[in-house]
Amino acid sequence: MKRVEVFRGEYYDSVTLMLVAKELKKIEGVADATLNMATQANLHIMAYASFPVDSIAASPDDLIIGIDCSDDLWPSVLEKAKTYLVSPPWKSREVSTEYNPKSLEGALSVLPEANLALISLPGRYAAAQASRALERGLNVMLYSDNVSLEEEIRLKTLAKEKGLLVMGPDCGTAVISGKGLGFSNVCPTGPVGIVSASGTGLQEVMVQLNRLGVGVKHGLGTGGRDVKSSVGGISSLAAIDALKDDSEISVIVAIGKPPSPEVRQKITDSLKSSGKHAVACFMGESARSDEPGLRYTTGLEECAVVTASLVRGEDPQLARERLWNDYREVETRGRREGAGISGRFLRGLFSGGTLCYEAAQVAGELLGEVYGNAPLREELKLPDSLDPIENSFIDYGEDEFTQGRLHPMIDPSFRASQLKIQAEDPSVAVVLLDIVLGYGSAANPSEEIVKAINSIDRKNGPLFVAYVCGTEGDPQVYGRQIDLLRKAGVYLFESNRRAAIFAAAAVAGKEKR
Amino acid sequence: MSLKSLLNNGPKVINIGMERFYSDLREQEVETVMVDWKPPLGGKELLGKLRKIRGDSVG
Amino acid sequence: MISLYPSGKSSDWKKDRKVFTVHSAYSSVLNLAGEDGRRYSLITDGHDFQPRSALIEAFPDLKASESVSVILEDVGISYDPTIVREKVNPLWRGLWLEWLDFLEEDMLCCLLPFVADPGQMLGLGPGSTPAGDDFIAGFATALGWSESEASWNSGEFTAILERVDSCTTWFSGEMVKDAVDGMIWLRGQQLCKALAGGSSSEALTAVGQIYGSGHLSGRAWLAGFSAGLERSLSHSVPKRNGGQFS
Numbered sequence: 001m002k003r004v005e006v007f008r009g010e011y012y013d014s015v016t017l018m019l020v021a022k023e024l025k026k027i028e029g030v031a032d033a034t035l036n037m038a039t040q041a042n043l044h045i046m047a048y049a050s051f052p053v054d055s056i057a058a059s060p061d062d063l064i065i066g067i068d069c070s071d072d073l074w075p076s077v078l079e080k081a082k083t084y085l086v087s088p089p090w091k092s093r094e095v096s097t098e099y100n101p102k103s104l105e106g107a108l109s110v111l112p113e114a115n116l117a118l119i120s121l122p123g124r125y126a127a128a129q130a131s132r133a134l135e136r137g138l139n140v141m142l143y144s145d146n147v148s149l150e151e152e153i154r155l156k157t158l159a160k161e162k163g164l165l166v167m168g169p170d171c172g173t174a175v176i177s178g179k180g181l182g183f184s185n186v187c188p189t190g191p192v193g194i195v196s197a198s199g200t201g202l203q204e205v206m207v208q209l210n211r212l213g214v215g216v217k218h219g220l221g222t223g224g225r226d227v228k229s230s231v232g233g234i235s236s237l238a239a240i241d242a243l244k245d246d247s248e249i250s251v252i253v254a255i256g257k258p259p260s261p262e263v264r265q266k267i268t269d270s271l272k273s274s275g276k277h278a279v280a281c282f283m284g285e286s287a288r289s290d291e292p293g294l295r296y297t298t299g300l301e302e303c304a305v306v307t308a309s310l311v312r313g314e315d316p317q318l319a320r321e322r323l324w325n326d327y328r329e330v331e332t333r334g335r336r337e338g339a340g341i342s343g344r345f346l347r348g349l350f351s352g353g354t355l356c357y358e359a360a361q362v363a364g365e366l367l368g369e370v371y372g373n374a375p376l377r378e379e380l381k382l383p384d385s386l387d388p389i390e391n392s393f394i395d396y397g398e399d400e401f402t403q404g405r406l407h408p409m410i411d412p413s414f415r416a417s418q419l420k421i422q423a424e425d426p427s428v429a430v431v432l433l434d435i436v437l438g439y440g441s442a443a444n445p446s447e448e449i450v451k452a453i454n455s456i457d458r459k460n461g462p463l464f465v466a467y468v469c470g471t472e473g474d475p476q477v478y479g480r481q482i483d484l485l486r487k488a489g490v491y492l493f494e495s496n497r498r499a500a501i502f503a504a505a506a507v508a509g510k511e512k513r
Numbered sequence: 514m515s516l517k518s519l520l521n522n523g524p525k526v527i528n529i530g531m532e533r534f535y536s537d538l539r540e541q542e543v544e545t546v547m548v549d550w551k552p553p554l555g556g557k558e559l560l561g562k563l564r565k566i567r568g569d570s571v572g
Numbered sequence: 573m574i575s576l577y578p579s580g581k582s583s584d585w586k587k588d589r590k591v592f593t594v595h596s597a598y599s600s601v602l603n604l605a606g607e608d609g610r611r612y613s614l615i616t617d618g619h620d621f622q623p624r625s626a627l628i629e630a631f632p633d634l635k636a637s638e639s640v641s642v643i644l645e646d647v648g649i650s651y652d653p654t655i656v657r658e659k660v661n662p663l664w665r666g667l668w669l670e671w672l673d674f675l676e677e678d679m680l681c682c683l684l685p686f687v688a689d690p691g692q693m694l695g696l697g698p699g700s701t702p703a704g705d706d707f708i709a710g711f712a713t714a715l716g717w718s719e720s721e722a723s724w725n726s727g728e729f730t731a732i733l734e735r736v737d738s739c740t741t742w743f744s745g746e747m748v749k750d751a752v753d754g755m756i757w758l759r760g761q762q763l764c765k766a767l768a769g770g771s772s773s774e775a776l777t778a779v780g781q782i783y784g785s786g787h788l789s790g791r792a793w794l795a796g797f798s799a800g801l802e803r804s805l806s807h808s809v810p811k812r813n814g815g816q817f818s
Contacts, residue, residue, distance in 0.1 A: 120530030
């Protein structure tokens, strides 16, 4: 029996909520437990899972606990939930743990030489802290989303005045002197500097460069809205300038969706006058010819391939052509494999926003209309992201799934549960996934995915295709993740684009029959 | 501090929010401090009294 | 009657062989009442040294009101609880200011109205030592430790001493009296040492040792200590890089 309870005005961070839910699910007789901040989006998800939230009056600052258990267990499980929230059972009980400061000022007295504040608070608190940090002379990496455009402009204007950088809002990845901040993969350093509006875009390019034996010194995030005309590319331009000045960097790379025209002009001008090689990857654009001092790429792997060739002093065009050849082979293979599968549609279930975007683009080229919750065109937006139709790509890192709830790269369980639902739909022919490794990500992301795959109740199951974005140095042990997925029968590819090409070709191959 | 000095000296990070980012930085031997931030809980009146105390002492 | 043989004592434990009455027993602390009406404690963890305490390997199961004999002949001094005045390093101000915010929490906000006049907090608040008493102890300790030009009203503390016996428990009152008398517990002493110095890890460890102690006591004590430091510095407030304090 599913029941809910609301705790008014309680603040707990998402990790605590997830871990308490996990503890409750261990209790015998508890079929399901979920703890969320009572945002509209979360209430919708709980309603979809048949929790009785219809008559609940709650604000996003309230905590809502949903438990599926028998009536007589309910009071004790609820008590346990309250206890776990106050005294987390997974925390050690030592008295002699170090004190963590509770304020920026306190932290500054402990680390006066601090030069960056990494802020991952809920959006409505994050902007104020970011402002304080800038006032105190710190650069800011703002992981938080739900920061308004006005706030972003204000923060970046202040940063510009002070010669500081704001990475974000919604910046999940950065690398400085080879050290990863937020979600990042273990890669060597090298003569490349990257400015990226996209977190997983940066991760993918770094991972592909790593495969080609090339390291990255700095990878600076700008947040997705930086290149809008209202923001004016403040962070992008500041980052490019800083990379220009670094004598250890010989190639500057800019990654993101196409900027607004006047910002684009400023960015390309800056890149071309850098005196170094420059590579732009404006995703979603059609191919354009290279210009003196600046090469254009349209995909993340291509961006890495061109960059690597420049570092090695090789001909980037030759490298591109080898890549197109590889892609053609993958597509041919996909069409062949797809011929015998049951179902008609491709479903992409992604944790990385840019990986989803790139894959959806590829699928669109091969299959025509592709729907989604963050689609390439407005008219392709799904009315309900929990109910995909035809060929659909869902980004589970989007706002609607991450308010007061952990990002799918940290907690794979929600996406895994959606995977089961999608895969059991007989109309689905191919399921495509990304699995992102590295710091910040879950300890064993493939585990939940594989569990979901193995639990599928369907006679002729869909084809599973995945790309593991990771390196040998990553904490999750790349080889082990690959093994787990391979044993579950998943088709694996060495880049996001290759996996998408194969998956889309498999469905296209079907249609051709 | 400036962006330039950040890139020259390597990151020294104050982490405000998720603890996993802090532990990942420590694993990479980055100098870092974890801030256990919580939103202010007290009612306005109580907060005012608290601030007055601090304000009084500042002189 | 059981005889107990500690191996190290605090310098203010004068009696070499005496009979005590058990007040309370915890897993690592045994609290005793002496014939002089003072609290004495036997501890099994050296971190718990405090005024009139002695370190013992273990103690048996004892009940309140039982009598025990404690034998300290030839036992060396392991701890001196006398507060020694030092200058606090003003660079830590950002850190200690945080501790006043502990009073915003549910369980401690009853103390907020009295922060300017801590004597009013005697016996107030939750905890086996009422949180208000922990605050006063921290407050008195800070004023006893921090070397500053500020003059502070020792009359305030005389008034507290007069009311202690009637306003709070015996045990908690002992804690307040010791603090007002210029005596300090080891964890407090380590904190003071850290705040006079410049080592971050020393400071964070020392704060952590107190923050986690007891259910609320540690936090209430730190809040009081913070208020005491602020009071002591009110005539010589440092500025930092020309910036504002929060």
